[in-house]
Amino acid sequence: MDLLGIALAIFGAAMAAGWAGAGSAIGVGIAGESGAGVMTEDPGKFGLVLLLQALPGTQGIYGLLIAFFAILKVGLLGGGAEVTVNVWQGLAIFFACLPIAVGGYYSAIAQGKTSAASIQMIAKRPEETGKAVILPAMVETYAVLSLLMSIILLNGIKL
Amino acid sequence: MAVAKISKAEFYIHKSEADKVLSILQNTGSYEIIPFNSEEEPEGQVIAHPDLSRVDFLLGETRYLLRFLEPHYDDPVSGLARAMGDKDELSLKEAAELDKKTDVPAAANEVRKLERRLMEIRSEVAQIDTSVSLLEPLEEFPYPLELLSSGTERVRGVLGTLPISQVENWSREAEALLGKRSEVYIAPVGEREKYRFVALFFEAPLSGDVAEFNGAFTFNRVEIPASLRSGVLQELALLEDRRAALVAEEQDVLAGVEEAAEKWVAVARKLNDYFSVLRDRYEALSRGGATEKVVMLRGWIPDSNLPEIKKSLAAFDSSIELVVTEPEPEDDVPSLMANSAWCLPFENLTRLYGVPGYGELDPTPLMAPFFFVFFGMCLGDAGYGLIMIGLFTWFLKKYRKMPRGFSEFFKLFVLSGVSTVIVGALTGSWFGDLVDAFGIFSFLRPLKNLPVILNPMDDPMTFLGLSLALGVFQLLFGLGVSFFDALRRKDYMAAYADSGAWIVFLTGLLVWGIALAGFMSSGWEAFGKTVAIFGAIVLLATQGREKTGFISRAISGVLSLYGATSYLGDVLSYSRLLALGLATSAVGVIINMLAGLAGDIPFVGWALALLLIVGGHVFSIAVNVLGAFVHSLRLQYVEFFSKFYSGGGRAFSPLAYNTSYVSIKKEPVE
Secondary structure, eight states, X not given: OHHHHHHHHHXXXXXXHHHHHHHHXXXXXXXXXXXXXXXXXXXXXXXXXXXXXXXXXHHHHHHHHHHHHHHHHTTOXXXXXXXXXXXXXXXXXXXXXXXXXXXXXXXXXXXXXXXXXXXXXXXXXXXXHHHHHHHHHHHHHHHHHHHHHHHHHXXXXXX | OEEOOEEEEEEEEEGGGHHHHHHHHHHHTOOEEOOOOTTTOTTOOOOOOTTHHHHHHHHHHHHHHHHHHXXXXXXXXXXXXXXXXXOEEEOHHHHXXXXXXXXXXXXXXXXXXXXXXXXXXXXXXXXHHHHHHHHGGGTTXXXXXXXXXXXXXXEEEEEEEEEHHHHHHHHHXXXXXXXXXXXXXXXXXXXXXXXXXXXXXXXXXXXXXXXXXXXXXXXXXXXXXXXXXXXXXXXHHHHHHHHHHHHHHHHHHHHHHHHHHHHHHHHHHHHHHHHHHHHHHHHHHHHSEEOSSEXXXXXXXXXXXXXXXXXXXXXXXXXXXXXXXXXXXXSOXXXXXXXXXXXXXXXXXHHHHOOOOTTSOOOHHHHHHHHHXXXXXXXXXXXXXXXXXXXXXXXXXXOTTOOHHHHHHHHHHHHHHHHHHHHHHHHTOBTTBHHHHOGGGGGGHHHHHTTOOXXXXXXXXXXXXXHHHHHHHHHHHHHHHHHHHHHHTTOHHIIIIIIIHHHHHHHHHHHHXXXXXXXXXXXXXXXXXXXXXXXXXXXXXXXXXXXXXXXXXXXXXXXXXXXXXXXXXXXXXXXXXXXXXXXXXXXXXXXXXXXXXXXXXXTTHHHHHHHHHHHHHHHHHHHHHHHHHHHHHHIIXXXXXXXXXXXXXXXXXXXXXXXXXXXXXXXXXX
């Protein structure tokens, strides 16, 4: 039974890293396509475009973070003491990973679209960079909130 | 802390002195000219400077020179360094002399000749390449090409491609139809697989029959250029020779271009900037109004620059009339932020959002401390902070002549680094847990632990509480600013009924909530409740006061109380301070852990560990600095500015020296 608990925790970690990472990949991809289009006109905008393209990449990092937290908690990563995880605890860890898995996936895609639009915006009005960066950051708020909830939940699970 | 005071200044200048006066105004760089509206002032006639068309033409020529030559120029100063202010200095006098002794159009014509020759060579080479690719499959063609290209007096030929499946049929039928009066050639290869080159020779009068005959097959005629006359191999050799000669010539021309670039780029850059400075000045003149003898200029001058302008124009006292007046309410006054040195680096952030309108409040000094603290909390790693300080200080030292916008941005990052070091030291985060993770740093542990007051990894809830408390404080502060701003504008209703009532209502709710949660004695509970209800009553009574009719007013009053939920959302938004701070430390911890695991690999482990630590932390700094910057900025823009600031101003853009390659020396005012 102990093994099932650990397996559930790993399932959670895998969801967090996998889905949030997939979302970021899609988001960064969408923004990158738009950026490449803008740079065919003006290669000098590389710096700004890269900045905007990088914005939807954070969800992947948040997901990775939660995955590490989860496997650290069940002692899968070197150095940690041997922990026994029963099925309910494993299930709890799995649920705690869900906010960043789901929130990360969808917010990264939405943020990628906003970034792509912002990249188009700086192509026409480079002086409005400040506003162009803030719009995708508005989307990221919800990824940050998901991350926060996952951290708080994981922190609260007693083993 | 404010927006600089600006006055409207009208100049009446004798025409003969207008250009000199404008050049002095351009030198001081603090006069923005308002275009004369000729419909309003029908007596104003547009004046064109006599030198304008010459400068326009020369500007076009220098731009052409730079556009064509710059890619061939081995620039001693990199583009980055130039953007950072590494520009040659040039005085207008030197530039004028350079202009006098340089024949720009001649240089441009010289370069144009080179460009044209280069284009001719390239198009001829392309033609040769087409011919070669056409002839190569026909290497074994036994007759002179003349037969195919122009034909002799009696014999004509056509060349074409046929699908392999039709070749046999075609040659049989050709012989059957045309008999002895024709000959067929079939090449061993084709243009594409499954096709063959075929040729048919025939007596000249049969042309019509042949065309009809070929039309029955999938025969694609291939034209041979008339210039190809002898045997294929011979022509190929000729083409090869010609091509080699052209390529050699191209090298020569390119060498010429590089020489021209060496000779002209530096000069053209100086002149290009000089001409654009002149052009700006002449355009400014044409924006003024004029009568027969007098030029009128109308524009804006910051009050602080008035004495300097008056002083530098003292020599023209007899031919100038200067009238300075206060801006009128309907004027579109530009705005110029004037901040004290400590918050100058933060001015850029306000500018990114939008400069304040004239007479509006400048939010820079109000926002600066919050941004400073928030950035530190979002990044929150002392090691990363130290690297930021080091890197940006080094940049500031290396490029001392950096334009002000850049240097202020870099100073902003140095300040952000300082804040990060402070927060990192207080939370005990130095490159994640580098000091604790590796035994060799154990001697640093006591030092690291000394200033630690809170570890967010162990106690995230306290840190979350701190973040939200900062949020409450900033929001109430923003409402307070809005309150005093309304008082300043003498809009008492907005001050007391909007901002004031909200402050009272929210404070009441807050005290009530804290008391309910048991952090304050129950006496406070009743107090908070009373205050909140008082605030709510004021809001109910005053919100929607622009509406007519009692019912719609009452409804807007009740609905406005729901605004409280948006304040709740605003406060929760500050939880990102915790989340991003935690994310930075956690990424650092993970990097160190992976490095620790890699370190256990025999022999190469230490190298791998080092690689992971350096590469990992560099990556982590890049990602987290971006995140910390964007999110602490967002808290200012979305949560803080929305309470009191609209930022719909127009930036002051004076007539000045706007150059791309050199910096024009300012003449000192005597």
